[in-house]
Amino acid sequence: MPDPRPVDLANCPDLEAALEAVNRDLAATLPEAGPMRLMCTPSDDEDIPDQFHAALPDGRWHDGVTHPAAPGIAEAAQETVQAVLWQVWPVCPEHRTGVHADTGADERAVWWCRIGEGHELCEVGELAQTLPGKQRRALRRKERRGKG
Ligand SMILES: [Zn+2]
Numbered sequence: 001m002p003d004p005r006p007v008d009l010a011n012c013p014d015l016e017a018a019l020e021a022v023n024r025d026l027a028a029t030l031p032e033a034g035p036m037r038l039m040c041t042p043s044d045d046e047d048i049p050d051q052f053h054a055a056l057p058d059g060r061w062h063d064g065v066t067h068p069a070a071p072g073i074a075e076a077a078q079e080t081v082q083a084v085l086w087q088v089w090p091v092c093p094e095h096r097t098g099v100h101a102d103t104g105a106d107e108r109a110v111w112w113c114r115i116g117e118g119h120e121l122c123e124v125g126e127l128a129q130t131l132p133g134k135q136r137r138a139l140r141r142k143e144r145r146g147k148g
Pocket residue numbers: 092093094095096113114115119
């Protein structure tokens with residue numbers, strides 16, 4: 001098995017956007033886990049697809065996905081957070097349970113809560129919107145400080 005290598009995001013704008021969305025959610029709710037980098041273990045067998053992993057800033061990652069679309073990247077990030085940091089992420093604020101990366105309408109990547117009939121928490125990248133007002137305002141203040 002070859003070693004994983006960083007994905008050349010300059011040539012993959014879709015993957016770059018998907019990774020940025022996940023990193024936005026991490027910055028909002030689990031800043032110690034981000035920003036993540038996207039790694040790829042190329043397959044040397046044409047019957048086996050390449051594996052994509054989301055790596056923590058310190059390089060650790062766990063598991064991966066073979067379908068590097070936006071929901072897949074969110075899923076890979078979740079795998080790493082769960083297996084390496086032992087954290088359930090992200091969490092539905094209403095049901096206080098972990099949500100799952102899924103494909104919503106228009107092929108958008110969404111965080112989906114499976115409680116009851118299930119409901120869409122938000123689009124991946126919009127997790128900050130689901131925070132209570134107080135936390136959201138604190139986050140905006142932090143962002144302004146970071147830029148200034
Ligand atoms: Zn819920």
